[in-house]
Amino acid sequence: MIRIRSLIPILKQLLPLAYSAQKYGRELSVVKDRTASIRRNDLLAFVVLRNEAVRIPYFLSYYRKLGVKHFLFIDNASDDHFMAIISEQADCSVWHTNASYKDAKYGVHWLNHLLKKYGCGHWCLTLDPDEFLIYPHCDSRTLTELTAYLDQEGKASFFSIMLDMYPEGNIDQAHYRAGENPLSVCPWFDGTGYYQDKRPNYGEWWLRGGVRRRAFFADQPWQAPALNKTVLVKWRWYYGYIASTHIVWPNFLNRPHFHDTLAPTGCLLHFKYLALLRDKVEEEMQRQQHYAGSREYQRYLDGLNSQQTLWTSASTQFRNWQQCVELGLMNVGRWF
Amino acid sequence: MKLAFIILAHNDACNVLRLITRLTGDDDLVTVHWDKNNPLDFQALAKRELSSDQLSNLHFCPRFAVQWGRWSMVEATLSALATSLAADANIDYVILLSGADYPLQSISALKAFLSQQQGKEFIECVDPEINPWVVQGLVKERYCQYHWFSWRSQRRLFDFSTKLQKKLGINRKLPENLKAHFGSQWWALTAASCQKILAISQRRAIRRFFNATWVPDELFFQTLIAATVPKEQIAGTGLTFYHFDNAGKPLVFYNDHLEFLCRQNYFFARKLSPEAKQLRKQLDDYIDHNPNKTKPTSINKYLDDYQKFSAIQWRGIPNRRVIGKQNDAWYGDLEWNTQPYFVILSNTDAKLNPLQTALNQLPGIRCFGELFHGSYIDYSLLGHEHPFYPANKPALRNMKRPNFLVDLLTTNSSHFVGFILRLPSDNEMEKVVLYDPNATLIFIQPENNPINNGMQQIDWSGAFDNMIMQDHMQAARKAGKAFMVVKTKQQHIPQKALRQILSQLFAISNTTKVEN
Structure with a gap:
């Protein structure tokens, strides 16, 4: 019936993913386990972080409001007051590891391990603490209403584009305080200048552009980081993230739309360019734990040192999700 | 007038309780069928949460484990129907609702409407041979074949059995000379008709037949009503507003749908998202505190908004980029562009500065320099550089020029924007502009004068330029594009030709503004 030969390419992807998830999963030690309170069909959020405590209060309140029922954190050797904040929260579980972020393929193997263990059958968000998902009608409909719609349409993932937000002035001057909406500090983004191509090997869309490309990769724009993200997936045991949350296996999960009509897609607001960036960049340059020899961080450091401002007269101030639809960065699809 | 509501619910107890509170306000009867698949003890919950007044009008019927598309759905309805009719003998109408429904009008308005209608049956009854009510999938097979498998959990068996029966040519006949009718599951029937249906449903032949049909809840009541009630007494529509999209999926209503729902001339809406608490509250307010609102005298759908929405959204808003969709990678974002622009195509040595200066003096026209040429972006318009593309970073431009x-x-x-493109160029833009319908082309063509009179030598470069220009014009002609040609003998553009270009461009820029 099923030819063995057709299984080989599938196993070639599946087995290394499963093996790494198992292997690197052993590096995680549980600190706070509240997973017993997870109910059927709950929306879950999975986060890897290091020294991001200041962002946590607003992050939690934002996603709780959208309907996330449980947060699963992987704390990679934080030395700030993260545990003090998180120990009061009833809907958070924490794993701790001092192992190398780079060796675990930038945290992906840890995430795959937890996703497999707790995420199966649930809609799962996989996020960084500086990423905020917006989607069509996000001011009047919850994420669980979106996932119910995707369930009804038979779609198992939600495609989004990452929009880098930046302040009007110097990055070093953009101070963020815990609990504050980062939009009040960084309301600007690039409304144009995005590029989409089909990537040959994974058959998924490859989006690049925005402020990162023009400000930090102006001489080699083709090296600019990918902006396509599939952060919301209805997880099954054999799924796995391959490269951060840009690519997830199997490939059909990376497809933005239905085979015949358009599906809704979202935008992931990314608040990296705050005054917090300098500490982070200096630390990460020491640790060398990021992609491609941390070349991205080297450029951030150069940019910070030359007092570069990201804002230009062509920047767009963020208003709401309708604006993203107007700019052609978000689709409503057929979600009436 | 006394009404009996039947609520078929399988989850979301909180909203079912809210619906019960709304319905029991006027001393009417409510019967709840709580799906046996849900282990929650709804009866106990209701006794805890509701007041004794409400409880006195609330009834619970024997529970069935309901499977979507199976006979159990009808069985649950019949069970609730029997309970309702047994509870009170003075019922006028029985109204079938689901737990995800919500009223759009007050109960008093509903009663006023029903007493006006002189005992009509509010049920959709469509003869499948006249009107294809079912949008997609099986129609006749729903009752002409035997269905023993669940479509949701045993899809393969279900498909196999329908295929097999088609091959075998199985064609079941309805018992007692009934004629099949389809319609929405949600209805409002007079108590007299309900009694009749209850009696008929006890017959063995009827039960045996409908037991093996697929989605009998859209068939059973409709068929029996069509057989027992005279045609003029059937209203042909229910009291519940619902809509299926082209794929046969019901629309779900969220917090932002208040206006859309209020426009519908119906008494109930299906189906509301379980989390649309605000919408439910706003509907309550709208019903209770809005004395000016019109009471419907007929039942009408207003789908203009939805149709407008689906016309543009299913394949993307016209002329707006869709993330994750691209018909022509070569064109890039130009595929979605609607803004007209002009291109001055010339050979490599024509002097175009005077032309550019003259153009930029015209109001509403902005003529850039050689944007796509060489190792820097030649805007040649101070103060109008694009901030995302600094002149000294051509790599940003070169990644995708369109x-x-x-x-x-x-x-x-x-502004009406234009730029200069020298031929032959080193990039794809010379081809792109030839086929882009938004581009207005101006060819600055050297006169065909290959022999230099004085020296008796052939000017090969001039001849070559001319050939390239001719090629491009040929291509533009083939693509059906209008373009203008300015012939020059010298490197400078003669005054007469300049005036001609200016006046034409001025005319184009004015017309495009009018169009915008």
Whole structure:
């Protein structure tokens, strides 16, 4: 019936993913386990972080409001007051590891391990603490209403584009305080200048552009980081993230739309360019734990040192999700 | 007038309780069928949460484990129907609702409407041979074949059995000379008709037949009503507003749908998202505190908004980029662009500075330099550089030139934008502009004068330029594009030709403004 030969390419992807998830999963030690309170069909959020405590209060309140029922954190050797904040929260579980972020393929193997263990059958968000998902009608409909719609349409993932937000002035001057909406500090983004191509090997869309490309990769724009993200997936045991949350296996999960009509897609607001960036960049340059020899961080450091401002007269101030639809960065699809 | 409501619910107890509170306000009867698949003890919950007044009008019927598309759905309805009719003998109408429904009108308005209608049956009854009510999938097979498998959990068996029966040519006949009718599951029937249906449903032949049909809840009541009630007594529509999209999926209503729902001339809406608490509250307010609202005298759908929405959204808003969709990668974002622009195509040595200066003096026209040429972006318009593309970073432009052009057009959207393109060029733009319908082309063509009179030598470069220009014009002609040609003998453009270009461009820029 099923030819063995057709299984080989599938196993070639599946087995290394499963093996790494198992292997690197052993590096995680549980600190706070509240997973017993997870109910059927709950929306879950999975986060890897290091020294991001200041962002946590607003992050939690934002996603709780959208309907996330449980947060699963992987704390990679934080030395700030993260545990003090998180120990009061009833809907958070924490794993701790001092192992190398780079060796675990930038945290992906840890995430795959937890996703497999707790995420199966649930809609799962996989996020960084500086990423905020917006989607069509996000001011009047919850994420669980979106996932119910995707369930009804038979779609198992939600495609989004990452929009880098930046302040009007110097990055070093953009101070963020815990609990504050980062939009009040960084309301600007690039409304144009995005590029989409089909990537040959994974058959998924490859989006690049925005402020990162023009400000930090102006001489080699083709090296600019990918902006396509599939952060919301209805997880099954054999799924796995391959490269951060840009690519997830199997490939059909990376497809933005239905085979015949358009599906809704979202935008992931990314608040990296705050005054917090300098500490982070200096630390990460020491640790060398990021992609491609941390070349991205080297450029951030150069940019910070030359007092570069990201804002230009062509920047767009963020208003709401309708604006993203107007700019052609978000689709409503057929979600009436 | 006394009404009996039947609520078929399988989850979301909180909203079912809310619906019960809304329905029991006027001393009417409510019967709840709580799906046996849900282990929650709804009866106990209701006794805890509701007041004794409400409880006195609330009834619970024997529970069935309901499977979507199976006979159990009808069985649950019949069970609730029997309970309702047994509870009170003075019922006028029985109204079938689901737990995800919500009233759009007050109960008093509903009663006023029903007493006006002189005992009509509010049920959709459609003869499948006259009107194809079912949008997609099986129609006749729903009752002509035997269905023993669940479509949701045993899809393969279900498909196999329908295929097999088609091959075998199985064609079941309805018992007692009934004629099949389809319609929405949600109805409002007079108590007399309900009694009749209850009696008929006890017959063995009827039960045996409908037991093996698929989605009998859209068939059973409709068929029996069509057989027992005279045609003029059937209203042909229910009291519940619902809508299926082209794929046969019901629309779900969220917090932002208040206006859309209020426009519908119906008494109930299906189906509301379980989390649309605000919408439910706003509907309550709208019903209770809005004395000016019109009471419907007929039942009408107003789908204009939805139709407008689906016309543009299913394949993407016209002329707006869709993330994750691209018909022509070569064109880039120009595919979605609607803003017209002009291109001055010339050979490599024509002097175009005077022309550019003259053009930029015209109101509403902005003529850039050689945007796509060489190792820097030659805007040649001080103060109008695109901030995302500094002149000394051509790599940003070169990554995809059409996108750069679109970005420049959108930042200068109040102007008629143009640029100079020298032929032959080193990039794809010379081809792109030939086929882009938004581009107005101006060819600056050297006179065909290959022999230099004085020296008796052939001017090969001039002849070559001319050939390239001819090729491009040929291509533009083939693509059906209008373009203008200015012939020059010298490197400078003669005054007469200049005036001609200016007046024509001025005319184009004015017409495009009118169109916008």
